[in-house]
Amino acid sequence: MPVFIDYKKYPMLVDIRRYVERRWAHGITLFDVLSMLESTVMKRAEERVRSAILEDSIRDPGPDITIDTEILAYHVSLVIVSSIRDKWLMNSYAVKEGKRIYSHLLREDDRVIEAIGRYLGLRIDYNPEKPATIPYAYSKGQVTYMYLPYRIYFIDYVKYAKRLLGDPKWKLTNQFLKQGYVYLDKKMVARLLEEVFVEKISESIKPLEEVPAPLKGVVERLVKLLEEKRGKIIQESIERGKIPSVDFKEVFKDLGGIVDVELFPPCIKSLYDRALRGDHLSHHERFALATFLLNIGMDIDSVVDVFRNSPDFNEKIARYQVEHLAGLRGSRKKYLPYNCDTMRTIGICLSDCNVKNPLVYYWRQLRRKYKGKVKKKREVEVEATITS
Helix, strand or coil: CCCCCCCCCCHHHCCHHHHHHHHCCCCCCHHHHHHHCCHHHHHHHHHHHHHHHHCCCCCCCCCCCCHHHHHHHHHHHHHHHHHHCCHHHHHHHHHHHHHHHHHHHCCCCHHHHHHHHHHCCCCEEECCCCCEEEEEEEECCEEEEEEECEEEEHHHHHHHCHHHCCCHHHCHHHCEEECCEEEECHHHHHHHHHHHHHHHHHHHCCCCCCCCHHHHHHHHHHHHHHHHHHHHHHHHHHHHHECCCCCCHHHHHHCCCCCCHHHCCHHHHHHHHHHHHCCCCCHHHHHHHHHHHHHCCCCHHHHHHHCCCCCCCCHHHHHHHHHHHCCCCCCCCCECCCCHHHHHHCCCCCCCCCCCCHHHHHHHHHHHHCCCCCCHHHHHHHHHHHHC
């Protein structure tokens, strides 16, 4: 039975080179036809990027938008994002497009999901006649079973579930695995496909050295909007992060002065390693790393030493800035690291860790590794303060 895929929902599945050549002429590219596109296409492309900046997911097209318009608008929006060359926007566009796709996949026909998965290169099968049947509840003599009609080759599963492993339910050891295949339900398959789409879209966005002439006005408007949005979010995060009500150094003392780098969240571990290598970190990256290290109990000298290999390192300036973040200078207010939403906004987040702040991730890892050493009362207070 043939499977119909609605490309208005999934325009990224269309090979734009072939599409443009069929519509115009052989050898013609999307860049060549930018100045010939209808205003509806350009407006929809701009709307898509605005959604990535201001909303939780890319806005779906209205009923007046045709499939052809949406296909072109999607690919033009990628050109716009590539022209802006902003790391956060590139990531945000892919992630928010993924969220839009996920909402459609949840309501999609199972055979369509299977076809989309295979188109994306996954070894995936939908077999409702032979699902994995797993008992998961027992009540009043009755067993309730979980039916998993999808199966995905475990290598594909591991490759695309890597960003989801902060949630234990996604770990391979917690899946039903048989003959090299991981069995899943529709919701988990949709979530996994969301990750595949995010990765594929991210790979398709390449920074452009020059803004195409027909898009200069659009790019200028969106750059201004992006800066306004980023400034507002960062300022709100800083204001929320001032003057924590818990002294995290007490937890540090409970652990005997341990700073376990291997338990850092992926974002902080990456910044820490880069700082030690002498890579140049942006202002926001330095702020995130320094405030994290200070809050887990590291002293001023040790934090300054982390940045000692920086290309522009100046000990006097670095020490003053670290002391300021620690609440020892200036306003005398101690700062918390950016929360995870802000880390995503400024392009520092590397993984979905299922927490609200990098400190929460670190404390959870400490509790698992050093059971009994962190006092329960402090543990609760720390998490409540960070996540509020």
